[in-house]
Amino acid sequence: MINLSKSLNVTNISWDINKEPNPCLWKGVGFKSPSNSSVIQISLSWVSLSSSDFLPPVCQIESLHILDVSGNHLSKIPSGFLSDCGKLDGLKLLNFSYNNLEGSLPVFVGFAGLEFLDLSHNRLSGAIDLELDGLVGLRSLNLSLNNFTGSVPTRLGKSKVMKELQLSMNKFHGIIPVDIVGYHNLTLIDFSANNISGSVPDRIGELSKLEVLILSSNSLSGEIPQSLSNITSLTRFAANSNKFNGPIPAGIAKHLRNxxxxxxxxSGSIPSDLLSPLNLQTVDLSNNRLNGSIPAALSQSLVRLRLGSNSLDDVIPTAAIAELKRLTYLELENNTLTGLISPELGYCQSLALLNLAQNQLSGSLPMELGKLSHL
Known part of the structure; x- marks a missing residue:
C-alpha cells in the first residue's frame, strides 16, 4: 500500500502516510474484516486519475478481490498490470468503465478467479477473438459503448459460466452466432445498437435461465422465434427498431413484464392472449403493420400500452381497459379504430397520457375524461 500511495498523485484522494499512517483508514480501501487487515478492495472511481502508472503496484496486493477505477481519464491498461494481476487468483472484479481507454482489447492471461469485467464507456476498438477466452470463471462481461467491430464474440471463457453479456452500442456486425446458446447460464443479453443482421437463432429458446433479452436498434430480420415462449424466466424482451416481419408468436409474453x-x-393480428399475462406491465407494438382488433383480455398489471401507427380496426375494448387501475399511458393513435370514445375511460384514474388521434372515432367527447386528474 505504501508503494501504491507513492505512485498516486491525485488531489482529491488523501493517501498520505504522513497524515494518516494507518492505510485501513484511507478512502476507497476495503479490508477483509476489522480483525484482518488484508486489503481486498481498492476503489478509486471518479477521482480524476489520468496516469496508469499506479496500476502495476496494485498487483503487489496479493489479497486483492476488487479493483474499481471507473470514471477517470485512463487511456491504457499497462502490460505490467495484465501480467502481474493475472497471477492474483483471488481477483474477482475489474471495473475500468467510463475512462478513455483506446486501442484493441487487451489479452487477459491468467485471472483464474475473475468473475466480473467491465470495460464499458471507453474508446476500445477492433475485433474480438481470443482475448478473453482464458478467463475460466468469467460471469459478467460489459463492453458496451465502445467502438468494437467484427462479429459478435463467442470465445468468452472456456468454462462457459457467463451470466451477463452486454455488448450494446458498438459496431458489431454479422449474425447472432448460434454458439451463444452454449452459455447455458446466461440471464442477461444486451446486443442493442449495433449492426447485427440476419435472423435470431431458433435455438435461443434453449437459454432456459435468460431473464432479459435486448436486441433493439439493429438490422435483424425474419420472424421472431416462437421458442422464446419456452423461456419461463424471461421477464423483458426488447427487439424494437429492427426489420422483423411476419406474425407475433403466440405465447411470447407468457412470462414477460416488458x-x-x-x-x-x-403483420397479422395481435394474438388474443398476448396482452393478458398477469405480470405484464409495458407493451409497445407501435409502428408495425398489425391489423384486426385490440384483444379484450388485458393484464391488470398494465402500466403502458402502445399500439399506435398500425392498421388496427374495430372498437376500443373500453370495458376491459376501464378495469386497468394502474394504466398510465394508453396510445392508440394512427389506426382505423371506430365507434365512440366511451365514458368508461374515465375509470382509468392513473392515466397521464391518452392518445386516440388519427382514427375513425365518432360521437361526442365524454365529460368523464375531465375527472382524470393526472391526464
Missing part, C-alpha cells in the same frame, strides 16, 4: 416490438414490419 415487451417492446415497436418499429418493425410485423
Amino acid at each position: 415487451l417492446d416490438l415497436s418499429y418493425n414490419t410485423l
Whole structure:
C-alpha cells in the first residue's frame, strides 16, 4: 500500500502516510474484516486519475478481490498490470468503465478467479477473438459503448459460466452466432445498437435461465422465434427498431413484464392472449403493420400500452381497459379504430397520457375524461 500511495498523485484522494499512517483508514480501501487487515478492495472511481502508472503496484496486493477505477481519464491498461494481476487468483472484479481507454482489447492471461469485467464507456476498438477466452470463471462481461467491430464474440471463457453479456452500442456486425446458446447460464443479453443482421437463432429458446433479452436498434430480420415462449424466466424482451416481419408468436409474453416490438414490419393480428399475462406491465407494438382488433383480455398489471401507427380496426375494448387501475399511458393513435370514445375511460384514474388521434372515432367527447386528474 505504501508503494501504491507513492505512485498516486491525485488531489482529491488523501493517501498520505504522513497524515494518516494507518492505510485501513484511507478512502476507497476495503479490508477483509476489522480483525484482518488484508486489503481486498481498492476503489478509486471518479477521482480524476489520468496516469496508469499506479496500476502495476496494485498487483503487489496479493489479497486483492476488487479493483474499481471507473470514471477517470485512463487511456491504457499497462502490460505490467495484465501480467502481474493475472497471477492474483483471488481477483474477482475489474471495473475500468467510463475512462478513455483506446486501442484493441487487451489479452487477459491468467485471472483464474475473475468473475466480473467491465470495460464499458471507453474508446476500445477492433475485433474480438481470443482475448478473453482464458478467463475460466468469467460471469459478467460489459463492453458496451465502445467502438468494437467484427462479429459478435463467442470465445468468452472456456468454462462457459457467463451470466451477463452486454455488448450494446458498438459496431458489431454479422449474425447472432448460434454458439451463444452454449452459455447455458446466461440471464442477461444486451446486443442493442449495433449492426447485427440476419435472423435470431431458433435455438435461443434453449437459454432456459435468460431473464432479459435486448436486441433493439439493429438490422435483424425474419420472424421472431416462437421458442422464446419456452423461456419461463424471461421477464423483458426488447427487439424494437429492427426489420422483423411476419406474425407475433403466440405465447411470447407468457412470462414477460416488458415487451417492446415497436418499429418493425410485423403483420397479422395481435394474438388474443398476448396482452393478458398477469405480470405484464409495458407493451409497445407501435409502428408495425398489425391489423384486426385490440384483444379484450388485458393484464391488470398494465402500466403502458402502445399500439399506435398500425392498421388496427374495430372498437376500443373500453370495458376491459376501464378495469386497468394502474394504466398510465394508453396510445392508440394512427389506426382505423371506430365507434365512440366511451365514458368508461374515465375509470382509468392513473392515466397521464391518452392518445386516440388519427382514427375513425365518432360521437361526442365524454365529460368523464375531465375527472382524470393526472391526464
